[in-house]
Amino acid sequence: MEKKMDTLTLGSHRLVHLDLKGAPLRTCYFEKLFPLLRTWGATGLLLEWEDTFPYNRELSPIGSNGPSSLASGYSVQEAGHILQIAGDCGLAVVPLVQTFGHMEFILKHDEWRSLREVEAFPSSICPSNPRTLPLVKSLIRQIVNLHPDIQYLHIGSDEVWHLGLCSVCTKRAAASKYGKSALYLEHILAIAQYIQETYPYLKIIIWDDMLRSIDLQILNEHYIGKYVEPMVWHYNPRDNFALPIGLWDKYSTVFPNIWIATAFKGATGSTQHIPVIRHHISNHEKWLEELAIHVNKVHEFRGAAFTGWSRYDHYATMCELLPTAIPSLALCLKVWLYGYSEETHAQVAKSLGYIDHPLHIIPQPRPIPIPSNLLFPGWEIAVGMEWFLNFKTKFHNIVVSDQYMMIKVENMQKRWSFSTFSLEKNRFPIILGICH
Incomplete structure (x- = not known):
């Protein structure tokens, strides 16, 4: 009999991250997927639209309404339908909109090229440019308007690779006793205060990586814990899982509410074809151990986001397509709730249609036997990728x-x-x- 993990350790939210950049799925696929996510234990979605979102008016060049946008972006009607499907399945939606780093989908356009922190790199926006905050406000306004029932908004803000490098930012950092840390926190606070004033019912989530190196005193003096909730992300398996020493003590002093983020795909290489499921199971197991030790330090542990990255940035190649990662996602959700066991593995494998062929969690020497007629949406793509990898191995063996x-x-x-x-x-x- 499966024994559910302790509620305190698990938190109340289990968000499945859907990274739509580079691989937006048809709405009919969501109709099949969302009920399964709920069955497997998910409580909501972390929805990263990027340029598939139907931005309009001044933002129309960057979204699916733009003249140079992907044909596979979503219309307003399609985006609304996705949210309706999620609601019908009992899945809460947390939209994710980037507001500092990973902004290539905006800064690549000539209209906003001048907002880059470093002209040659479109990833990071300049926090000192007077046009930056109005742009970010427009992004947030359009996202929130299409998500009328949300309680949380994720404003990204991770991996700001270029910070304090333009002439204005350099002077600001030099004039502040907290240097570049002040640049980062002041930008986040400006965004968070706007959200709090405009949408007082919203709670704000940010990725935590840029906060890890900022001293406790600086965080407290900026009152950052009053405005945002950090999502601590770490995707490594047990053998090289390592958060900074003292992280939990520092964060629990500053932030009343904390999230964490695991990964079920997209974290083992930017060109990975199919997930290494054992890697992701180990990541979840180690996170559970980490929380069991440290979660009592936190006033409220909100829960976890199960991330599934489609590509590492706007210009990167695709990594695992979502259908190839459905077995990994189903197993990771079950592991989070019940721990890993042969019984859990067997139950998930059977429910997905792995009856005559095993569901492998570690890579096997290829070529390998490939199942057919599986039971999860998009299994044909998953099987097709397995065939491709078999043929690739055969070709390599012939060549050498x-x-x-x-x-x-x-x-x-x-x-x-x-x-x-x-x-x-x-x-x-x-x-x-x-x-x-």
Whole structure:
């Protein structure tokens, strides 16, 4: 009999992250997926729209309404339908909109190129530019308007690779006793105060990585804990899982409410084809151990986001497509609730249609037998990717085989002999001409 983990450790929210940048799914796929997510234990969605969102008016160039946008972006009607499906399935929606780093989808456009912190890099926006805050406010306003029933808004703010580098930011950092930390926190506070004034019912979430290196005193003096809730993300498995020493003590002093983020896909390489499920299970197991030790330090542990990245940034290649990661997601949700066991594994595998073939959680030597007629939405894509990897392995084995190398050498020798013969034949009359 499955025993559910302690509620204090788990928190009350289990958000499945849908990273729509680069791989927006059809609405009919959500109709099949969302009921399963609820069955597997999810309570909501962390929805990262990026440029698939139907921005309009002054923001229309960056969204699915734009003239140069992806044809696969969502219309207002389609976006509303996605939210309706989620609501019908009892899944709360937390939209994620980037407001500091990872803003390539905006800063690549000529209209906003001048807002880059470093002209050559479109990832980070300049917090000192007077046009930055109005742009961020517009983004937030349009996102919130299309999500009327939300309680939380995630404002991103992770991996701000270029901070305090433009001429104005350099002077501001030099004039502040807290340097670049002040630049970061003041930008976050300006955004958070706008949200609090305009939408007082909303709670604000940010990624925590930029906060990790900021001293406790600086965080407290900026009263950042009054405005935002950090989401502590870490995607490594047990053998190299390492949060900064003292992180929980520092955060619990500053922030009354804390989230964490795991990963079920998109965290083992930017060109990964299918998830290494054992890696992700181990990540969840280690997170549970971490929380069991430290969660009592936190006033309220909100819960977890199960992240599934589609690509590492706006210009990056695609990593695992969502259908290939459905087994990993189902197992990770079950592991979070009940822990990993052979019984849990078998139950999930059977529910997904792995009856005649095992559901492997560690990579197997290829080529491997591939199942068919599975029971989860998009299984055809998952199976197709397995076939592709089998053929890729077979091709590689042929190319590096001794027999192939011998044939290749023989062909090279033939071409070399033919070329030499042709060269000598062509040179002969020239030599004669010179001699005459």
